Amino acid sequence: MDISVSGIKKSFGEKIVLDGFSGTFRETHLTCIMGPSGCGKTTLLNILMGIELQDEGAISGMPKKPGAVFQEDRLCESFNAISNVRMVCAKGMKDSFIASHLESIGISDLSQPVREFSGGMKRRVAIVRAILSDSDILFLDEPFKGLDDDTKNLVMDYVVENTRNRTVVLVTHSLDEVKALDCDMILMGEKE
Numbered sequence: 005m006d007i008s009v010s011g012i013k014k015s016f017g018e019k020i021v022l023d024g025f026s027g028t029f030r031e032t033h034l035t036c037i038m039g040p041s042g043c044g045k046t047t048l049l050n051i052l053m054g055i056e057l058q059d060e061g062a063i064s065g066m067p068k069k070p071g072a073v074f075q076e077d078r079l080c081e082s083f084n085a086i087s088n089v090r091m092v093c094a095k096g097m098k099d100s101f102i103a104s105h106l107e108s109i110g111i112s113d114l115s116q117p118v119r120e121f122s123g124g125m126k127r128r129v130a131i132v133r134a135i136l137s138d139s140d141i142l143f144l145d146e147p148f149k150g151l152d153d154d155t156k157n158l159v160m161d162y163v164v165e166n167t168r169n170r171t172v173v174l175v176t177h178s179l180d181e182v183k184a185l186d187c188d189m190i191l192m193g194e195k196e
């Protein structure tokens with residue numbers, strides 16, 4: 005079922021962040037949301053995920069189990085990469101399977117706590133964790149931020165490969181990413 009969003013309004017105090025947003029996110033498709041900083045992209049994701057409540061407007065067709073990459077990595081710093089993934093993946097997933105995903109995008113330090121990882125390594129762990137999560141929709145908020153160009157291309161390919169026939173909503177500031185990802189696009193408006 006497609007996700008249908010209509011007339012979403014959201015204010016924080018006096019500040020109107022979403023002023024009647026409407027749009028459709030197609031089931032089994034990747035939809036990119038683009039828009040200037042502050043226009044309410046993360047707020048919209050939070051409303052879709054149920055982290056924030058809209059003031060007005062309706063949402064239908066939202067699946068029950070979201071997986072996410074937030075703007076911050078939100079990893080357990082004292083856990084290693086596999087244990088971070090294990091927190092959200094389906095029971096019974098083998099360590100070797102998780103390791104093969106991590107290794108496919110260049111994470112091979114599997115025993116050390118992620119606190120010892122670089123920012124780009126942590127980002128990749130957060131992405132694998134979302135991809136392998138036991139979820140029926142993925143929300144990826146600027147998932148490739150902070151990755152160098154080569155790594156970004158590798159990780160974009162990984163995301164495309166592993167989200168076929170999944171419903172994905174991805175926020176980005178990059179038109180190059182939108183072109184590379186072969187996705188539906190929603191452009192959100194400028195806020196003054």
Ligand SMILES: Nc1ncnc2c1ncn2[C@@H]1O[C@H](COP(=O)(O)OP(=O)(O)OP(=O)(O)O)[C@@H](O)[C@H]1O
Pocket residue numbers: 016021039040041042043044045046047048
């Ligand atoms: N919990 C909150 N309380 C008060 N203001 C908030 C809250 N969350 C977001 N805002 C404000 O809402 C506006 C939209 O924020 P949001 O993070 O949704 O924008 P964005 O489009 O995702 O921006 P960016 O591209 O910079 O990540 C900003 O002005 C922000 O300061």
